[in-house]
Amino acid sequence: MNTFITLSDEVxxxxxxxxxxxxxxxxxxxxxxxxxxxxxxxxxxxxxxxxQGAVPATIALLDGQIKIGLSDExxxxxxxxxxxxxxxxxxxxxxxxxxxxxATTVAATMICxxxxxxxxxxxxxxxxxxxxxxxxxxxxxxxxxxxxxNVAVICSGAKSILDLGLTMEYLETKGVPVMGYKTEQLxxxxxxxxxxxxxxxxxxxxxxxxxxxxxxGMNMEGGAVIANPIPGEYAMDEEVISGVIExxxxxxxxxxxxxxxxxxxxxxxxxxxxxxxxxxxxxALVKSNAEVGxxxxxxxxxxxx
Amino acid sequence: MNTFITLSDEVxxxxxxxxxxxxxxxxxxxxxxxxxxxxxxxxxxxxxxxxQGAVPATIALLDGQIKIGLSDExxxxxxxxxxxxxxxxxxxxxxxxxxxxxATTVAATMICxxxxxxxxxxxxxxxxxxxxxxxxxxxxxxxxxxxxxNVAVICSGAKSILDLGLTMEYLETKGVPVMGYKTEQLxxxxxxxxxxxxxxxxxxxxxxxxxxxxxxGMNMEGGAVIANPIPGEYAMDEEVISGVIExxxxxxxxxxxxxxxxxxxxxxxxxxxxxxxxxxxxxALVKSNAEVGxxxxxxxxxxxx
Amino acid sequence: MNTFITLSDEVxxxxxxxxxxxxxxxxxxxxxxxxxxxxxxxxxxxxxxxxQGAVPATIALLDGQIKIGLSDExxxxxxxxxxxxxxxxxxxxxxxxxxxxxATTVAATMICxxxxxxxxxxxxxxxxxxxxxxxxxxxxxxxxxxxxxNVAVICSGAKSILDLGLTMEYLETKGVPVMGYKTEQLxxxxxxxxxxxxxxxxxxxxxxxxxxxxxxGMNMEGGAVIANPIPGEYAMDEEVISGVIExxxxxxxxxxxxxxxxxxxxxxxxxxxxxxxxxxxxxALVKSNAEVGxxxxxxxxxxxx
Ligand SMILES: [Mn+2]
Ligand SMILES: [Mn+2]
Ligand SMILES: [Mn+2]
Numbered sequence: 001m002n003t004f005i006t007l008s009d010e011v012x013x014x015x016x017x018x019x020x021x022x023x024x025x026x027x028x029x030x031x032x033x034x035x036x037x038x039x040x041x042x043x044x045x046x047x048x049x050x051x052q053g054a055v056p057a058t059i060a061l062l063d064g065q066i067k068i069g070l071s072d073e074x075x076x077x078x079x080x081x082x083x084x085x086x087x088x089x090x091x092x093x094x095x096x097x098x099x100x101x102x103a104t105t106v107a108a109t110m111i112c113x114x115x116x117x118x119x120x121x122x123x124x125x126x127x128x129x130x131x132x133x134x135x136x137x138x139x140x141x142x143x144x145x146x147x148x149x150n151v152a153v154i155c156s157g158a159k160s161i162l163d164l165g166l167t168m169e170y171l172e173t174k175g176v177p178v179m180g181y182k183t184e185q186l187x188x189x190x191x192x193x194x195x196x197x198x199x200x201x202x203x204x205x206x207x208x209x210x211x212x213x214x215x216x217g218m219n220m221e222g223g224a225v226i227a228n229p230i231p232g233e234y235a236m237d238e239e240v241i242s243g244v245i246e247x248x249x250x251x252x253x254x255x256x257x258x259x260x261x262x263x264x265x266x267x268x269x270x271x272x273x274x275x276x277x278x279x280x281x282x283x284a285l286v287k288s289n290a291e292v293g294x295x296x297x298x299x300x301x302x303x304x305x
Numbered sequence: 306m307n308t309f310i311t312l313s314d315e316v317x318x319x320x321x322x323x324x325x326x327x328x329x330x331x332x333x334x335x336x337x338x339x340x341x342x343x344x345x346x347x348x349x350x351x352x353x354x355x356x357q358g359a360v361p362a363t364i365a366l367l368d369g370q371i372k373i374g375l376s377d378e379x380x381x382x383x384x385x386x387x388x389x390x391x392x393x394x395x396x397x398x399x400x401x402x403x404x405x406x407x408a409t410t411v412a413a414t415m416i417c418x419x420x421x422x423x424x425x426x427x428x429x430x431x432x433x434x435x436x437x438x439x440x441x442x443x444x445x446x447x448x449x450x451x452x453x454x455n456v457a458v459i460c461s462g463a464k465s466i467l468d469l470g471l472t473m474e475y476l477e478t479k480g481v482p483v484m485g486y487k488t489e490q491l492x493x494x495x496x497x498x499x500x501x502x503x504x505x506x507x508x509x510x511x512x513x514x515x516x517x518x519x520x521x522g523m524n525m526e527g528g529a530v531i532a533n534p535i536p537g538e539y540a541m542d543e544e545v546i547s548g549v550i551e552x553x554x555x556x557x558x559x560x561x562x563x564x565x566x567x568x569x570x571x572x573x574x575x576x577x578x579x580x581x582x583x584x585x586x587x588x589a590l591v592k593s594n595a596e597v598g599x600x601x602x603x604x605x606x607x608x609x610x
Numbered sequence: 611m612n613t614f615i616t617l618s619d620e621v622x623x624x625x626x627x628x629x630x631x632x633x634x635x636x637x638x639x640x641x642x643x644x645x646x647x648x649x650x651x652x653x654x655x656x657x658x659x660x661x662q663g664a665v666p667a668t669i670a671l672l673d674g675q676i677k678i679g680l681s682d683e684x685x686x687x688x689x690x691x692x693x694x695x696x697x698x699x700x701x702x703x704x705x706x707x708x709x710x711x712x713a714t715t716v717a718a719t720m721i722c723x724x725x726x727x728x729x730x731x732x733x734x735x736x737x738x739x740x741x742x743x744x745x746x747x748x749x750x751x752x753x754x755x756x757x758x759x760n761v762a763v764i765c766s767g768a769k770s771i772l773d774l775g776l777t778m779e780y781l782e783t784k785g786v787p788v789m790g791y792k793t794e795q796l797x798x799x800x801x802x803x804x805x806x807x808x809x810x811x812x813x814x815x816x817x818x819x820x821x822x823x824x825x826x827g828m829n830m831e832g833g834a835v836i837a838n839p840i841p842g843e844y845a846m847d848e849e850v851i852s853g854v855i856e857x858x859x860x861x862x863x864x865x866x867x868x869x870x871x872x873x874x875x876x877x878x879x880x881x882x883x884x885x886x887x888x889x890x891x892x893x894a895l896v897k898s899n900a901e902v903g904x905x906x907x908x909x910x911x912x913x914x915x
Contacts, residue, residue: 004828066828089785093825093834094810097817107785115828134440135744137779144757144783147449165564169442173449175394175412200399207402215398218309218371218420224398259775439745452754470869474747478754480699480717505704512707520703523614523676523725529703 004096005115007057008069014055015117020301022049022293023068023113023121023151026060028286029075030084030103032124033279039079041283045122045290052294054301059112061087061095061102068116078103088141106153107145110223114149119212119300121151122293124286125189126225128158128167131249136259139170146223147174152212154293156285157187157194157227161245161266164188168196171225177215179208181228181292190236190274190281192229202226205295212296213303228292234284236274244273309401310420312362313374319360320422325606327354327598328373328418328426328456331365333591334380335389335408337429338584344384346588350427350595357599359606364417366392366400366407373421383408393446411458412450415528419454424517424605426456427598429591430494431530433463433472436554441564444475451528452479457517459531459598461590462492462499466550466571469493473501476530482520484513486533486597495541495579495586497534507531510600517601518608533597539589541579549578614706615725617667618679624665625727630911632659632903633678633723633731633761636670638896639685640694640713642734643889649689651893655732655900662904664911669722671697671705671712678726688713698751716763717755720833724759729822729910731761732903734896735799736835738768738777741859746869749780756833757784762822764836764903766895767797767804771855771876774798778806781835787825789818791838791902800846800884800891802839812836815905822906823913838902844894846884854883 001007007015014021024045029038046056057069060078067074078084078101087095087102089111095102104112106126113121127140146153158167164186171178178186180198188194202208208226215224229235248269252258257265271278306312312320319326329350334343351361362374365383372379383389383406392400392407394416400407409417411431418426432445451458463472469491476483483491485503493499507513513531520529534540553574557563562570576583611617617625624631634655639648656666667679670688677684688694688711697705697712699721705712714722716736723731737750756763768777774796781788788796790808798804812818818836825834839845858879862868867875881888 002828004824088782089830090782090787090809093828093830094787094789094821096824096828097820111828111830129442134442137739137744137776137783139779139783141783141785144785166442169444172393172395173442173444173446175446175449177395177399179399199395210402211399214309214401218307218398218401218416220394220398220416434747439747471747474749477698477700478747478749478751480751480754482700482704484704504700515707516704519614519706523612523702523706523721525699525703525721 001115005066005068007116008067008071010055011057011069018301018305020054020297021057021118022054022297023109023118024056024058025106025109025123026058026078026103027086027105028124029079031086033282035079037279037283039075041286042075045286048287048290049294052291052298054294054297057116057118059104059109061100061104063101064096064099066096066112066115068112077101089145090141106142110145110149110151110153113151119151119216120154120293120297122154122289124282124289125155126153126158128162128164129170130263131161131163133163133166138260143167143170143174146171146176146225148221149223150216150221152224152226152296154226154228154289154296156189156230156289158189160188160191160194160241161263161270164194164196176222176224177211178225178227179211181208181226183229187227187229189285190230190241190278191238192232192235198227205292206299208296209299209303212300226292226296228289230281230285231288234281236277236281244270306420310371310373312421313372313376315360316362316374323610325359325602326362326423327359327602328414328423329361329363330411330414330428331363331383331408332391332410333429334384336391338587340384342584342588344380346591347380350591353592353595354599357596357603359599359602362421362423364409364414366405366409368406369401369404371401371417371420373417382406394450395446411447415450415454415456415458418456424456425459425598425602427459427594429587429594430460431458431463433467433469434475435568436466436468438468438471443565448472448475448479451476451481451530453526454528455521455526457529457531457601459533459594459601461494461535461594462532463494465493465496465499465546466568466575469499469501481527481529482516483530483532484516486513486531488534492532492534494590495535495546495583496543497537497540503532510597511604513601514604514608517605531597531601533594535586535590536593539586541582541586549575611725615676615678617726618677618681620665621667621679628911628915630664630907631667631728632664632907633719633728634666634668635716635719635733636668636688636713637696637715638734639689641696643892645689647889647893649685651896652685655896658897658900659904662901662908664904664907667726667728669714669719671710671714673711674706674709676706676722676725678722687711699755700751716752720755720759720761720763723761729761730764730903730907732764732899734892734899735765736763736768738772738774739780740873741771741773743773743776748870753777753780753784756781756786756835758832760826760831760833762834762836762906764838764899764906766799766840766899767837768799770798770801770804770851771873771880774804774806786832786834787821788835788837789821791818791836793839797837797839799895800840800851800888801848802842802845808837815902816909818906819909819913822910836902836906838899840891840895841898844891846887846891854880
């Protein structure tokens, strides 16, 4: 480990006792949900992981220090401060040097988790190849991170404002395994499925853990995606959501919104159209992913010891 | 080495005695040729390598174990079983964990060869950037593997159903050297040349070996391509083959075939149009590549000892 | 270090005494400027670096040997010989094995600097994503090198014949930090700004050094860009230069110039249109970058000792 990292007492003890640890990101706290739902969800998710026999490690930058595991005070700073930068791979070194706060994206959380030797990370959804990336080259750094950093990401797929087909092509080219948890279809965040097959279906946490164990046991660099569909009772109707997105894409076109402005515009339109339902869905899927991720971490930990 | 790998006696002895070893892939056996030509070709190619003073190591997954060097029984399983998955980078960990059979692609064979410290690998042709990849992002994982894994691939270029120009751009961006063996033009599998120049012409196995020795001696990560044109007597006429491809591309368009379905469609059309000739050509070029690859392995082995 | 590298006495002594060293590339000498301005500029730049308390290390291949630091005789060979290849990542191993001369590009200079443990490198401008790369996939190997090799590049941005927007997207996807030195805008070589924001503004060499120190202290692989705008008195008018480029792009279209022939055509048109001004500008910006780069190297060296 290096001087830029601080482990919480809970995480340090877990590591000393070789207990399974599950990393959690902080963008969802700072930029993904309103206060106080963000703090409440973060603590609920941590508790779900503890209930499964693993130890949660929420990751963020505070005053330039990479925190692996947050105290109540630290979580509160992160959840309420206006001055928390979004930290992806390109941002971590500057924010650390400048002593800033940062909420870690999927890519940056993977980096920090790997620094602390935590191989399992739970989040809502990963970034991907944006619609129109053939022209804009707007491709999330999350995908490159999956190609290089040894951390498995348990998520509910990627939001369908992205181009899921191109995202799967990119991951195939980079050799990143995408496993569907009890599904053959890539889930699309708010919906349980999409038009795209995953590479493999796994029906038990143990199967996913065995695959990770084999990958890293062979010294094959890089991560993996375990895609767990949103619980059925919270899933949105596929036609409704794709109708909303199509409409928003068209509206963006009419308003002359292009390039990097498109994604925030689409996300806001979806939120407006789906109201409170999208927040409830987001919370439900993260909790479900925490359960699956903790089970995978427990299983992987047994194999590694 | 790791517990997922088993070396055959021949390969283990060769490595102990520091003899040159040449890796061979198994997709050509399971998915590239019909039985019994596939078994016969595999054994003929191995013998050519032995005749040049090197030791062949055909690579495949059997019951989840990575085999470096196959016995007659193992080769037969691979050649005849209906239940052999195509194994690329993304697939290796799952197939290993699930205890499945797998025929390794160029990318996966490179990975397994590198695990067993075999720096030279002979195959028919590499994957590349697909026609239309500007939109489909359909790019073979072989190219990323060449960028990262220290194995040289001796082949007859890439099939002209791919976009060879974009493939060369991709390799240049990734810094992968492409050497032409006694040629200045990139060969296109069934034909001896294409519109695209290689980066360097080499006229002796020793020149290629010296380049590899320099590359890895400088700790420059990644592989290299040594492109050896199909023997003249088996080469197809460039106009005939590009006519066939153009026609097939058009037919695919008319039939509404898009995306990932295009490549298998094109390959089948070529096979139909060229009949037995394409199988003979495929066998001839692999044998020729084996001869060149073995000579490079012998030369490189001398430099490394 | 490896047998393919030779350090000059000045550089070897500097390294033994743990003094800061600044790498310099040689493409600008062999292919970027006419004789004798190229030799004069190279020596002037080296002196600027010495005046700042650092040691210059101009990098090139001579007779296949990687030279870190050039004597007067060696610089003269490089500056006058007709037989100096342009050496990027894909070229280094072959040129070394074949015993050739080579002028190192940004990518290759980064590789050689990293071999010699020199973390700071000064140049004029980096390569990038070419205009039309959505179709041509013409993307400089410099960008991939920035993603993988631990060397900071101090430059004046990238020439506006490139697609600067796509270049920034590519660097973001790869997680490469782009810092603006006393600016929030990406400079565009001949001009002080562009339409694209950098990731972070730094106002002191120490800030850039602290970011690099954090990045590598966290074991985050890859380089960084520190973009220092051309001195105001040498900057060209943004409208003039973009007018020249637009015109040249149109002319290339009319003449049917496509693919890899476009860039040299555009560069020559710019040179014709801007005459001696572009050479003066080029010299001025490299000198300014040397000053900034040396200050960063001095600051980083203090942090590392
Ligand atoms: Mn983006
Ligand atoms: Mn593909
Ligand atoms: Mn190029």
